Each structure stands twice: as structure tokens, then as C-alpha cells.
Amino acid sequence: MSVTRRGPLPEGPGADYDVVVVGAGVVGSAIARTLARHPLRIALVDAADDVGDGTSKANTAILHTGFDAAPGTLEARLVREGHGLLSAYAEETGIPVEPLGALLVAWDGQQLATLPRLAEKAARNGHHTTRLLSAAELLEREPHLGPGALGALAVPGESVICPWTTTLAYATQAVRSGVDLHLGCRVETVRAGDPYHRLVTPRGVLRARLLVNACGLHADAFDALVGREDFTVTPRRGQLLVFDKFARDLVRHILLPVPGPLGKGVLITPTVYGNVLLGPTAEDLSDKTATGTTADGLAGLRAQGGRILPALLDEEVTAVYAGLRAATGQEDYRIAAHPELRYVTVGGIRSTGLTASLAIAEHVRGLLDDCGLDAGPERPLAEVRMPNIGEAFPRPYRDARLIAADPAYGSIVCHCERVTRGEIRAALASTIPPAGLDGLRRRTRARGGRCQGHYCGARVRTLVEDHGREGKDGR
16 A cells, blocks of 8 residues: 655565556546455556546536436436535545536527426436426525526436535545545557556556556547547636635526536536535636637626626636546447456546446456456455535534644634635645645645735645655655
8 A cells, every 4th residue: 555656666476466447536536446346456547646637627516417418328327326426425525526517508499398398308217307397496496587588497316515525535435445546657568468468657666457547638649559540538617716715695596507518608606615506617628738728718707707697797706727527429438348458448528437437347347357367355445534525514624622632723824715724734734745735735725716816825825735745854
């Protein structure tokens, strides 16, 4: 069991694994966690310096019911199963989830006529609790909606969740259960062999009996390393606006548009952190690193958001960001076993991957059996309880008992997000500590508020540097 970010990889038998999972996003981390239930040597590998550092960190953070998935597809089944699995796992481990329900809002006659068909589609996906709402019922539920809304489809069960804590929980539980996590470890070459494939990285060579490709945006490139060319990933950029917490009272549900050809379109949703999110755009690009925002993209979001919730535009924008989804030209997951290569591809996961992650992991576990994996008996996983960074649950700065036991939890460092010195200290000493300030923000929310670190940034950085010096002195 180890977490490594730099230095040479182990040599000899220490570099031999039964399964190497490449890609430590939410899906790859879920797969590694599932495999950790068995007496296997597992490695989870990522080119980035932290888990969940790609698509998994920049999405709309919705726990989907799968009501609008294409019936009969693999995605529909895994999202439906994953919703139940992740809901239970979140309760078990302390991942923040708020079950707000969604409203699919119709703004013209064509969209209104589509709602009954979407209700039928939801029923075919096993979701039988949707209900059509009149314009009056809709406005009673969401009084701040803009003029012109004709009705809605109410979808109970849709929730908002913390995507950062979810990925970190999976990876933490995997590592505590015996998985080796190698970060900052880009796989450059794969040399097929029997019984071991050789994965060549700048830090050394890993050997794997079986391989899992959970590379997200780069799944097609990794496929090419093992001789497969089954699909091409087109990065689809989604730009988003994050509004300040004062906007939270303007919206009670997840407000969804009627889906279009490029996806689910622009939505407005609360977040578990107390903010309001507007987005995403849907722009097909060629550059898999193009995570910057654009003036046109943000202006377009504001125009659409102003129609849906006019008062939202009067609120302050806390942050803007963009994420890339892995579009493959097929509206279904690209998950396939290649027994002759002892290899499983997990591609084309897009925005529903967070919800489906645990179900995808179970599905991949079965595909690895088809590829010759002898997993052995199941065993309990190490227990994990994640720190809460959601607003709907008790935060440390308000916990009198915790503060009495450790005054550091009563010492607020980041005043915008109410993050304490105790939380920062705990994150820096955790099983998978952050590699930098952005990773610390995803673990604690420090520097993520309305001032974006202008007030607390120096003190947060000092705490990180002091912890680093203490670690060196301790050695």
C-alpha cells in the first residue's frame, strides 16, 4: 500500500501487478476500489499529481437518476444501478449529497410537447415517479423563474453531490485496502507480453497481467498504445459560471432544459457548497487541453441564464471554469473487453460517469474475469469516513465538541468558505494528501470562495509550507 508522486518506481517483484488501472479519475478510482475487495496486487496510475484532476473535477456535480438515458443502452443500465450504489456509498462514507429533485422546464410549444415523451422514456428506464407540471404549478415551485415558462416535468430523485469527495473517497479506500497509487506517472509505451505487459513511464516500468484503460479524454490514445483503434475521443468543452452564495435562495431544484443534440444543455443548479451553477456550454474542439473559458461562451451562458432565472444575473460571480467531456460519436459508453490482449477499455463516459462510477466498476470487474482474471475470494474493504465540505451538513467551525477537543477546528483560515486550520492540517496529513493548493481546495474548499484566495491565500500557503518542513524534519 503506497502513494507515490515522484522518484523511481519499485523494481523487481514490487513492480509486478495483477491489474494496473490507468487513469485515477472517478471511474478509474472506483474500479481500483472494487478490485481491492480481492487478494490481488493492484496499481492505480495517473499522469497528474492528484486523483480526479481531469474531467472528474470539472462537471455539473449531479447524481443522475438516468431518467433520460437511451433505454436499453449500457449507459442507461449502469446509471440506474450506479445511482443506487453511489447514494448508499455517500451515506456510508460522508460524501455530501442533497436530493433536490429536478424540473425539466419547457419554454416553447415544441418543448412542452416533448415532455410526455420524456416521461414515457423515464418509465422505460424504470423511473416511474416523474410528473407533468402546469405553468402555475411550476411557478409555485420556482417563483423566481423568468417569464414564458409553459410547464415542466418534475423528476424526483435527482441530487447534487460533491464530485471531489467522491473520487477521493474511492481512491482513499482503495489505497487503505492495499492498492498502490502512482501519481505523476504518465504511461508512454505499452509492450505486450506474457504473462506481463510492460508499462514504460518516465519513472520506471510497471508490469501488469491485465490492463484497464480509464483514461477519459485520452482513452483513444491509450487504446492505440495496445494496438486498438475502435473510436476517437472529441473533447467537448463545457464552460460554467459559479454564482455567490447569496444567489442560493433563488433556486430550489435542479433546473434542466429539454435535451438537445449536443447533450442536456444549459442548466441552473445549486451546489452542495451553497453556490449556484450555470452551464455548461457544449463546444466540440480538437485540443484536449483547452480548459480555458471564453468571453463569448460566458456571455452566452449569461444570456441563457437571464432568461431562465433573471435575478441570477444581479448576483456576484465567484468563479468560472471549463471541463472537457469525452465525446466519441456514439451516445453510449465505450466499454469493451479484449481477452486476447488481457485488456479492458472504459471510454466515452461523459457527464454521467460520476453517477455510474460504482456500477461501471462492477461491470469492469466482470469483464476482467472474461480476460482471465482469477480474483479470488472477496474481503472487507478498509473503512473510510470523509471530511464534510457540504453546506447542508455540520461543518467543523460550528462543532463545539470538536473545537473543545481540538481548538484548531475553531480557528478559521478561509473566511469566505469557513475553512479551519484543523481541516487544512487534516487534509495535509491524509492518506492521499494534496499535491498543491488546488488539491487542497478540492479537499477543504480553502481559497474557493468569493475572494478566490486574495484574503486567505498567504496564510493557507504558509500552512502548506510549514507542514512540508515538518514532514522533512520528521524524517
